[in-house]
Amino acid sequence: MNGSAPWLDKGRVRRAFEAAAARYDRAAGLQREVSERLLERLDWLRIRPRRVLDLGSGTGQVAAHLARRYPKAQVLALDLAEAMVRRSLERLGRWARWRGRAAGLCADMEALPLAAGSVDLVVSNLALQWCPDLPRALGEMRRVLAPGGAVLFSTFGAGTLEELRAAWEEADGGADAPGRPGGGDPLRHVHAFPDLHAVGDLLLGLGFRDPVTDVDRLVRRYRAPEELVRELKALGATNASCSRPRGLTGKGRWQRFLEAYAARRDPEGRIPATYEVVYGHAWQGAEANMPAGGETQGSAGGEARVPLRALADALRQRGER
Numbered sequence: 001m002n003g004s005a006p007w008l009d010k011g012r013v014r015r016a017f018e019a020a021a022a023r024y025d026r027a028a029g030l031q032r033e034v035s036e037r038l039l040e041r042l043d044w045l046r047i048r049p050r051r052v053l054d055l056g057s058g059t060g061q062v063a064a065h066l067a068r069r070y071p072k073a074q075v076l077a078l079d080l081a082e083a084m085v086r087r088s089l090e091r092l093g094r095w096a097r098w099r100g101r102a103a104g105l106c107a108d109m110e111a112l113p114l115a116a117g118s119v120d121l122v123v124s125n126l127a128l129q130w131c132p133d134l135p136r137a138l139g140e141m142r143r144v145l146a147p148g149g150a151v152l153f154s155t156f157g158a159g160t161l162e163e164l165r166a167a168w169e170e171a172d173g174g175a176d177a178p179g180r181p182g183g184g185d186p187l188r189h190v191h192a193f194p195d196l197h198a199v200g201d202l203l204l205g206l207g208f209r210d211p212v213t214d215v216d217r218l219v220r221r222y223r224a225p226e227e228l229v230r231e232l233k234a235l236g237a238t239n240a241s242c243s244r245p246r247g248l249t250g251k252g253r254w255q256r257f258l259e260a261y262a263a264r265r266d267p268e269g270r271i272p273a274t275y276e277v278v279y280g281h282a283w284q285g286a287e288a289n290m291p292a293g294g295e296t297q298g299s300a301g302g303e304a305r306v307p308l309r310a311l312a313d314a315l316r317q318r319g320e321r
Contacts, residue, residue: 008132008191010108013236014080017058020236021083024059027234030220034277035062035125037216038154041281042069042123045150049073049120055109055141055153056080056127060088066123067092067102076119078105078112080130081236110136114144121150126277128155129193139206145284151208152281156193157215159276164228165190167261171253196278208282216277221270225261228273 017024039062050073054063057077067075075096077088085104089097096102107113109124110133122141131137141151168189194202196215203211222228265271 008130010080010132013130017079017081017236018083020234021059021081021087023234024084024087024236025061027231028058030218030275031058031126031235032061033218034154034216035065037277038062038123038125038152038279039065039069041152041279045121045152045281047121047148047150049149051076051119052121052123053078053114053119053144054088055122055124056130057088057104058084058125058127060091062123062125063088063102064091066121067096070121071101073120074100075102076105076114077102078107078109080106080108082106110140112140112144116143117146119144119149120146122152124151124153124155126154126156128153129160129191134194134199135202135206138202138208142206142208142284147284149284150281151283154277154279155199157199157276157278158193158195159217159274160193161190162274163261163264163272167225167257167264170260171257193276194278199278199280203280203282207285209285211280211282213278213280215279218275218277220273220275221266221268222273223270225258225271228271 049070052066052070052073053076054060054066055078057063057079060077063075063077066073075092077085077092079085079088085106089102089104092102105113109127109131122145124141128134128137138151145151172189196213200211200213203213220228222231261271
């Protein structure tokens with residue numbers, strides 16, 4: 001989503017990941033699996049980068065892989081949470097930092113502190129879903145790309161945590177009578193995620209060349225809903241929506257949520273959690289070094305046109321489900 005009224009509280013996102021940094025790796029099984037699938041796609045990119053950016057580096061697993069794969073390149077590990085940057089630098093090693101082959105940046109993906117055209121490869125694993133303005137984040141990725149550079153990323157798609165969302169909708173529907181506040185907002189408990197086709201359209205609209213997107217659906221299974229909730233909290237993946245409930249969840253509503261989710265148990269007695277993972281890669285377009293903010297395809301009169309309608313419509317439809 002984008003616009004003047006952000007739907008995601010970045011401060012809450014940062015604080016959650018600061019708190020989760022020390023325990024993140026113990027809970028990040030899915031993130032590791034997705035990163036492995038993402039990094040395999042580097043074989044498709046014939047590129048010898050001199051500078052690589054790991055965008056949303058977390059604890060540095062992807063950054064460390066990039067350092068091994070491209071030993072002559074400088075690897076930049078960037079994250080919104082300072083504690084995550086420190087973990088990334090620890091994983092990259094003091095020797096790499098001393099040689100200038102590794103550096104850490106605590107910064108916002110929507111306002112990268114890097115010069116235009118200064119990076120040859122941008123890799124981002126499961127981080128873009130934390131950007132309230134996805135077009136701006138992707139626009140910043142293109143801005144910092146050098147001519148001939150490439151981006152490779154994964155992010156969660158529209159079907160992510162659909163069971164969790166549905167269970168909360170059932171619980172909220174039972175708690176709120178018509179006309180009372182608290183129900184009806186699909187972002188109260190689970191974030192909105194972009195549609196696969198909307199991401200592809202957005203890449204084209206921003207001026208990337210030869211964009212390719214595809215999707216995986218991964219299902220993890222848990223003994224109880226509480227186990228999933230604990231894992232999400234350990235990852236720092238708490239609800240940072242600006243429309244989230246500000247008070248404590250009442251015992252009655254929490255119990256209704258548990259019962260609604262438990263009703264979805266499989267024949268083996270486990271509850272599912274679906275993750276739709278969107279993968280994408282693209283190349284720097286013909287017009288490099290565009291301004292920050294995702295502006296491209298300038299027309300006569302100095303206007304900049306980016307077809308964001310598909311993304312906005314997809315997220316709006318997701319919110320109405």
